[in-house]
Amino acid sequence: MTSTHPAAHPALARAVHHASVWLEGLTTRAVNATTSLEALRARLRVPLTRQGVDPERVVDDLAAATEGGLLGSPGGRFFAWVIGGTLPSAIAADWLTSAWDQNSGMYATAPAAAVAEEVVGEWLLDVLDLPRDASFALVTGCQMAHVTALAAARSGVLRDAGWDVERDGLFGAPRIRVLANATRHITIDRALRLLGFGLNAVQPVDTDERGRVTPEALQKALSAGTGPTIVVLAAGDLNTGEFDRFQELIPIAKSAGAWVHVDGAFGLIARASATKRHLLEGVELADSWSTDAHKWLNVPFDSGIAIVRDRDAHRTAMAVHASYLVSSDDVARDEMDWNPEFSRRGRGFALYAALRELGRDGLAQLIDRCCAHCHSIVTGIGALDGAEALWIPELDQGLVRFLDPRSGATEEDHDACTDRIIGAINATGEAFFGGVTWNGRRAMRVSVVNWRTNDSDVARTIEAARHALAGASA
Ligand SMILES: Cc1ncc(COP(=O)(O)O)c(C=O)c1O
Structure with a gap:
């Protein structure tokens, strides 16, 4: 009989070791x-041998070769893009998913996955x-939730x-019109390209100064045409x-017979918080919703996740x-009846x-903790000499701009700064942040979607910004 003791699977035991070192070091x-691009290439581009290599050595070598080439995005001081962390049980369940290796396309190939x-x-x-x-x-x-x-x-x-x-x-x-928030995410456009709508099907709808579609603009856009219509909010x-x-x-769109799709990649999750739920009042009236588990739900x-009101469609x-x-x-549940994939991982x-x-x-x-930390980071950095908070968040995303201290500095100088x-x-x-051009000007994005971020991370992050500003003006 085959032993199931970890000693029988040294490669898995090595993976547990390397994963623990990684997580504890965050x-x-x-x-x-x-580590530079050249160094990563030099380390990883080893000869592909005829005989292969012992599995545990493969794992050890992989951990050694990637050292310094992994971003600390699962840690508490990573605020670029919208990248969630990973909860301990979710990482463990993900490992089990690989070990179980079920083809979760239908109940017959993976009964437990279908029920999960x-x-x-x-x-x-x-x-x-x-x-x-x-x-x-x-x-x-x-992205694929939008496609679905x-x-x-x-x-x-x-x-x-x-x-x-x-x-x-x-x-x-019949030609389908897509009326979409002018500040929509690019994955909406790519979904429309993949589905054969073509980008010319999109009619951007005007927004107010906060980037929200206005009822007047939506009404006007709806009345400007006829035929099958999708509204994206x-x-x-x-x-x-x-x-x-x-x-x-949504009632305006529905009364014109339109299908309403909502991009809720991270924001839809805020509906699970009693303190943030009011921001999403009425979202339940839509016809379809897209969101992510790998962002705010902190799943690897x-x-x-795609959700659709009209099951038949x-x-x-x-x-x-x-x-x-x-x-x-x-x-x-046969997942392939709802998913664009055929063979697939037991994602549930x-x-x-x-x-x-x-x-x-x-x-x-x-949710509440991430929003509070985002607020503290934006206001904390925004209060430093040479910084300005551009968007003080109510949710988990905010913006800061840094100002060139030279007298007569232009907006372009502030952008470069x-x-x-x-x-x-x-x-x-x-700490790690990303930049964006927002309303025509460069800004630093502050995105907090990780269960690990704590008060100490916030303090260390503001200190890192103070240090960077001091270095720049020295
Ligand atoms: C608002 C919004 N929509 C869609 C996406 C795309 O999500 P994914 O990267 O999971 O495809 C993102 C990613 O950051 C997003 O912020």
Whole structure:
């Protein structure tokens, strides 16, 4: 009989060791990468041997070769892009997912995975308070969640116009208009490209000074045309965390017969917090929603979620049939009927673990804590000499700008100064930020979506910014 003791799997034992060293070092190691591109290439580009290499040596060598080439993004002082951390049970469940290696495309190939996803779907609809009978798919990220949800939207609005897009495609179909928040995320555009809408289908809708679609602009855009229409709104702007005013906008879109899709990559999760929920009032009226588990739910990559009110449209857009497959005939979940993938990872296990570990209160506290830390970092750095808070967050995303101290400095000088100071902070290894051009000017983005970020991280981060500013003016 084969032993299941870890000693029988030295490579796994080595992985546990290296992972522990990595995770424990997150508070002390530099957050930025400290090894050059050339060095990483030289270390990793070893000869591919004929005989292969012992598994434990492969693992040890991999850990050694990547040293200094990994960003400390799972740690508490990484605030670039929107990159969540990883909860301990979610990492462990992710490892088990690999060890179990179930093809989670259907119940027949992975019964436990199908049931775990079924439960995760119920939990998500419950904590996000979305229609409990909505369908869902666990996909690779919000990008593919948009593709999945907008494929359902395409199917639904064309079905209502008397056209079967699954059978007849888009050639000759009634043209679909997509009215979208002018500040939408680029993954919306890519989803529309992949789905054959073409970027010319998009009509950007004007926003107010806070980047929110205005009811007047939406009404005007809707009245300017006819035919199948999809409206795309934002639950959490990438730079500001701002929300469209769903309660006002969605009824306007619905009364014009439009399908409303919401990009809630991180912001939709805020609905699980009693203190932030009011920001998303009315979002439940939409037809489809995209969000991520690898951002604010702190599940390892890659984990996105598509949710669709019209189950028939969703299933019609995705389902596949072949005689060699085993359909569970609606008795159990066959993921491939809802997902764009065929063979796939058992994505539900890590999400199941994260939600159980957090519980309802833990999730709400995670959201509130991240928002409070984001506020402290933006106001703390913004109060330093040579800095200015551009967007003081209500959610978990804020903006800071750094000012060139020379008299007569122009906006372009401040832009260059902002990028310089971001680079200088990152070079300290203490904290890591990204930049963005926002309203035509360079700014530093502050994105806090990690359960690990704590008061000490906030203090160290503000100190790193003070140090970078002092170095720049010296
Ligand atoms: C608002 C928004 N939408 C969509 C995405 C894309 O998400 P993903 O990278 O999971 O595909 C992001 C990523 O940051 C985002 O911030």
